[in-house]
Amino acid sequence: MSDLTRRTAAELADALADGSTTSVELTQAHLDRIGAVDGALHAFLHVDAEGALAAARASDERRAAGSPASALDGVPIAVKDVLATKGLPTTCGSRILEGWVPPYDATVVARLRAAGLPILGKTNMDEFAMGSSTEHSAYGPTHNPWDHDRIPGGSGGGSAAAVAAFEAPLAVGTDTGGSIRQPGAVTGTVGIKPTYGAVSRYGLVALANSLDQVGPVTRTVLDAALLQQVIGGHDPLDSTSTTEVLADPVEAARAGATGDLSGLRVGVVAELGGEGYQAGVRQRFDEGVELLRSAGAEVVEVSCPSFVHALAAYYLILPAEASSNLARFDAMRYGIRVMPEQESPSAEDVMRATRDAGFGDEVKRRIILGTYALSSGYYDAYYGQAQKVRTLISRDFAAAFEQVDVLVSPTAPTTAFKLGEKLDDPLAMYLNDLATIPANLAGVPGISVPAGLAPEDGLPVGFQVLAPALADDRCYRVGAALEALLQQQWGGPQTPPE
Template structure:
């Protein structure tokens, strides 16, 4: 059998559908690949070998019985360890949940199972999704398959690294400030953040409730669109879920793949021009803009004056919400419990548990958020940041009256060496400079490879209006059709 690990999800699904390969064969090939390379990548925190093979056997049995299955049936998928999986460890990259096996599946996982995909396991991430490099995982950093001395992005670096290392053809991430798109950019893969509320947060361990958005990761735009269609849609168990159908993202990706962007107006954000992107990133982006023009797109400059305040606003809003959400991890109900020797008060046990269970970045953000929400400071910090968020939303609204979508580099720099930014939180936070505005607005964004700088991948970001996720897929697929996909060095 041809090496299925090198194939796209669409190609694998075709093999399984025609009987040219069984789901079990496909799954075993990916499990073998994980066993061969993940010691160098550390993309997975848990590999569910038995569960994956059981799911694959079920797909094969249903196919043999003549049951009509979905377009991704039999395709393996890796799931970021922020989504609950029944009976399978869910740690969120933290010691405070080490060994926790949830009693229920998140909606995203339920929909993956219903679609006939085969869950390989749970991927590594920055603890509680707080980070841009996966170096804040309590279980060691993931590594970039392009250069294993470099970061694969974050917080969902494990999902992106699994794709780039050909350990999985599909993966699920979550994007609070860029945690799907930025890893996609630095690993040469595709990462899409759907419209906020377009994918369910039920069973997603919360970091920042008004920002967290689960979404698809893949090696091609069409694969990402197929995964988006499988997991998206209204969920009554999520109070922020939008009661609207998922835009036809698959049709949009197929349309874009024809390479025709005639009549499409794309805006380049003026304020992103002076934000210190590396020269190689700027050069790759400019070449991609030239390519989009040749495909028929009209390029215009768009001013979004309040985007410059997105980073500081985000680092007040997100920590404030995390300080509230993480209060539930107290050593009483589930997870780690430290210091309970019968001689300490409940408050002492909570304190010792949190001291032992939370890592330094999580503690930093909890303290920032608690301060911003404290009496006498709420209006000056959290309240003011929310006002900035409103102004950023108005910038997007005004921009989309003139253009169909906005484009920018996904991140200002290529993958940096492990350890290069951990001592300077601000330099780490800059990784999400271009992605954060979409989270504050709630609109969709996608990162698609657009070239190389210093032999490392560069991503182009497409940002679209809320509920217009199909627009970003069309533009991304058109660019992909012209520049191709990226293949990392052989591992």
Template sequence: MSEDLTRLTAADMAARLVAGTVTSVELTQAHLDRIAAVDGDVHAFLHVSADDALATARDIDARRVAGEDLHPLAGVPIAIKDVVVTRGMPTTAGSKILEGWVPPYDATLVERVRAAGLPILGKTNMDEFAMGSSTEHSAYGPTRNPWDLDRIPGGSGGGSAAAVAAFEAPLAVGTDTGGSIRQPGAVTGTVGVKPTYGGVSRYGLIALASSLDQAGPVTRTVLDSALLHELIGGHDPRDSTSIAEDLPPLVDAARRGASGDLRGMRIGVVTELDGDGYQEGVRARFAESLDLLRGLGAEVVEVSCPHFEYALGAYYLILPSEASSNLAKFDGMRFGLRAEPAEGPVTAERVMAATRGQGFGDEVKRRIILGTYALSAGYYDAYYGSAQKVRTLVQRDFDAAFEQVDVLVSPTAPTTAFELGAKLDDPLAMYLNDVATIPANLAGVPGLSVPNGVSDDGLPVGFQVLAPAKADDRLYRVGAALERALETSWGGPILAQAPELEVKP
């Protein structure tokens, strides 16, 4: 039986491409075949770009044969979250209001992916405008978790995480506003990284909350995330929030961590992120992972970040407020859906109301209304202004903590993946899924989630590592060390524990 190329890591694929034992066309076709076989059940993709992906693959194969000096990931396929604009390829942000929209330009990170020669397989499903924790709020139907098709893959980037977990793509790009890369990573058994705010350009990302949004890698290994992060990261003059500094050596940090030596590393356990509401299996795997880190030479201590308990409330005022402002552009006048009132005069105000009524889903409407209220005269200081003060306190907690330790750790999500539909009627319960990931977005610090085992219910859990701003390399050192120790403990990658999906002929 021939080898299944889709099961290789991205780093292994890259090595084989360089060695000439496989071609990019073969890799790309293998993933397109996998998408055709399983995505009818998983629904990770909203658009598959087979012809363009194969054209890129053929071009890279020809350039490699000609002896050109190529990027290390050249020829390795990738999937892109549908909130990132792609020239000539539909970009909907999971919303009916942008159905069929084909952008005339690429996001900066997409430009870098194309320039490096990675075939883009297509665009992945997501909660509408990245508002959600389960990818059930997509206007085009939910994505399902490859571990159990009756459960959620996390959100809002569930499509990217599910594509990687289902071996439909070796690499994917997600965005993380309050945990939308890390939380899906935890519940699908994949690695997800939120870079330092400004570490990856936001130019060409359809904005949800401009002070919180950050694009980053979704992969199956820590090394693969480091390789992709180095590709898409770095300064971009078109993004006013982009950090005008070089990235730290991320790939080197991952390889150093994989050696299993964490001597001299001081790791802080955030006491506020491991309490009531955390599933017993999640807590058990977390404790086991701490023991593994101690065995690698790290010193593990408890650290208190007292204002983290207010982070969730602050976040759900700041995000809707910024979303209310950012989504005002979708008015039926310039691009996207245009709907006219069923009766009466056709005025700009009534067209806008009809368009937004038809084009936005319930969760988007809920957050726009909340954000508009929080920004309204007489309430701004009481709500939005107070939330920003809490944000400052959270940032100060991080500053104080990082004076004591090199990194902070916690479970990524309080529970494993819940069943589809279980929390759709309870928005507050849904919001609590992001309780451990939100503080990093409020402070702009980087975070990584690495799968650290399987709970008693047979579903994966995640281990979160947080580092100071611009110290993303620490994430990769600790994450790679833990990943290697876990593979020894579990007898292989955590994702190998997942049941096989039924393959459609």
């Protein structure tokens, strides 16, 4: 393996700056790595070697002229296939968008291009980001680099696997109920869901608008902070993007890496842990908490009683929003059109046939569930109640953040499970999101950092840090501190077997 693919984005940026490598050289190294390992992993749905190398050449020219476009100019990146990329196929892992090439860039993609990051390709995902295993992709699952018989998490399993397997130093993901953080946890990578509104959703194919958030997928906390600086900030094209300026994430990550958390108050969420959580996950989480204490943090237990209802609220609100959003796939304006076997079918007949052929099982389940939750007679009992529970969860966060600066929990209740294990048991699949969902319902930021390997199966465990809305810097600070302290113990990052 090329040494270049083992380096972090921050190290690559330094190497580009001191002239010891070029963007073309390191983009080619990552394309070679993709060529070598992606046949077995299937992290990518589409690789754009030509486009990436053209962007790399342009980056090298800028640098030679002494005017790099950003700190990450020339560092390649992978993009989840749910973000529109002009001229590059965007399928959302769905048959219904097979062959669609967007006529415009998502704001996040436009910012990556403007900052000079060559786009290696589009990564695999559960269809329309519905799932926790990437098995619901219409184009076949992604495999976990730690064990190819296991899932890489989801929905952003492709982005996490690509970063874990050194196919890309950086990736962009989206997180609606944990789709950045849970894949991070089970692949031993870093994933952060920023505060709702901290990154533009323009050009993101919506799953649930009030929950979706774009964020960085990386191998280190510092790299995530560097990427957030590129993609974050207000966008006039997204009316829900915040105009507040967040504290510098890079500064926060560097401060955290000193390993000093004196004066920081940490709350362990009583409801996110214990029963239902794998023993090895609990063990690594508890050790992480002890490390934070040793770094000077004051640790207390905090109760958020409404969190036990978060999963139920989420699986009503999400399907309700998704069933409305996916109405746009009508076989008229984009995507495939399937003609039913009948004479002179109407537009509605074509729509029904196309949506049956184009959507997979999980998408159909959630559209029907959402349609049910929004039906007259059920609306108050289901959707209306879920929205009230959302209020209770936000109140729990507010009360907790009066006592502590950050909340911590395991990111996912288990390590990576076997491919196929939960595919036909939707409820068991949903339970993976237990600890990640509350942050989406309340709009607060959350990061998952690698916490070591569970002793019983040798698979990665994730440690989640949650902070108040707009205080994403606390996630970076605490995440970087934990990362630094753990790597001191391990003697370096833990990486999947070759």
